[in-house]
Amino acid sequence: MKSYSGLRDSSHFPGSSQVREFTQKSDPPVLPQHHLERARQFLWVDEPAQLQELASRLSTESRVAVDLEADSLYRYRERICLVQLCSSGVTALVDTLALGDLQPLRLMLEDASKEKVFHGADYDLRLLKAVAGINPRGVFDTMVAAQCLGVRQLGLSDLLEARLGVRLEKKFQRADWGKRPLPQAMVQYAVEDTCYLLALRDSLACELEARGRMEWARGHFLNLEKIEPLRREPPDALRTHGARQLDDQGRAVLQALLEWREEEARRRDAPVFKILSTETLVLLAKERPRNLQAMLKTSGITRKVLNLWGEALARAIEEGLRRPPLPLPRVPSYRQNPPGSRRRLLALKEIRDQKANQEGLPPGLLCPNSVLQALAITPPGEIQRRMEELLRPWQLGLLGSAFVQALLGGGRKDRG
Known part of the structure; x- marks a missing residue:
């Protein structure tokens, strides 16, 4: 493995047919030494043999931080331009534009026994499924974890500064990651996007466990794994x-x-x-x-x-x-739903919002509106079964009894 002391040319990487290791010269934040090393040293992977070697190294790790950089602001059909991976033993930037194939990483990413730590996983998971056909399992999303703790500032840089004292550069969030060669500053930005994620994950997980909310987060992580691939809808x-x-x-x-x-x-x-x-x-x-x-x-x-x-x-x-005129579709009326459904829906929303405020949670994270709507039209004899289908145990514990009371006792005077 060839080693470089800093990036000699500030505009691009030196060429090499081997996995390349770079040592950054930036002033590191105050963190334990192993985190500092991950911020300074990384592998640039742009050939199939390198990717196979990286996949082999990661196969021995129990958890890996993952991030993607795409070019949706610059292309008609977005591409995965860069994959950043960081474990306790290796930090790597995978040039997917040069490789064209991420299949060597599939086994690791789809292995539920190996934790994959993302920040704001929604888009990355959709893109991996749509572009690479990879369905990650064992997801831990630091943004969702922070939401479950009632944190309001959910950006990665905000969380890292608040919890680890690390301040990240934000200016490349909307940059064109499809251009090559990448400037050194963009490369360092990409490295720092993942090299602190495992430490952030541990900080959040510790508080989730202490406050009895890890089950809440795990339920949302499992839902993320079921997310649909990114699809381009025709204009409508x-x-x-x-x-x-x-x-x-x-x-x-x-x-x-x-x-x-x-x-x-x-x-x-x-x-x-x-x-x-x-x-x-x-x-x-x-x-x-x-x-x-x-x-x-x-x-x-x-x-x-x-x-x-x-x-x-x-x-x-x-x-x-x-063309023929294009009228607006007829909006379904609440009168087409069972009598009392609108009143029950409003009652459920009020209960959900009050409990979310008490727990310091976004209402939609505690219970999405789609679930409330489904419960509001459920016949009385099916309420218990439907709640068990739609709500996780921790949600039932927080909302179950109040929901049952609202569903069975509300709506008698409602006409629609």
Whole structure:
């Protein structure tokens, strides 16, 4: 393994066909020595043999901190650009753009007996499932753990500063991780995103155990493992913010404009918001300018936009005007639900919100609205069974008796 004392060229990494180890020269935070070493030294992995070697090393570890860097702000279809991994024995940055395949890591990531520590795991798990076909198990999410403790400042940098005295640089959160070579500052940012996660996990887990809330967190971790892969939904005017301010024909025009933008973004390999904003498309659908000069009066349509896409936008508007009107779907009425369901739902929300406030928890973490809605329409004879299906034991302990009382005793005078 080749060793470098610092990154000689501040703009990129030196080339090598071997796993490379770098020693950072930054001033370390005050932490135990083994955490400092993880912050200073890491492996840059960009060849299949290196990845196999890394996977072999990680197979002996009981837990691994994991983070991903993607390029969703810069590409039409986001890619996993970098995977950061940190255990007690190794810290590594895996260049997935160079490798194109993460399968050697599958066994470790899908092994439920090995804990994978993420911060804000939701997006990373969805992306791993969608792009790599990997379904991580044994998840510990430090953000969820902090939520279960009633922490309000949930950013990684906030938690590290509060609990470990570590201050992280934030300026690369929205950077383009798809560019190569990566500047040294971005590489160090990526290393620091994981090298303190295990220590943070231990700090949070200790408090969760002391306060009897580890079971709460574990239940949410298991739910994260079942999360659906990231999917790209086709453009839908009826689900677009601002569609309600349009008439039926305007929504048909908006649908045509959204479809044009989607295709243009795909063709240019750019995120849709970098083509034209949804707000601008809604205005075009509302005003429906009949010529390019009139189009210039629409907010968001500059001379540059007009030169690039004026003709295409005009064609999309004409296409939308030829389509059948697109009415809003009929909103289901509470009257279609069992009598008293609305009153029961409001009672359940009040109970949930009060208990969440007492425990210092976000209401949705204590019990999501979707669960409350399902319980509110449950027939009396099925309430106990349904609650046991939808709620975990710790949730039943906090909410069960009050929920039963509200479900069995509420709604008699409610007409809908």
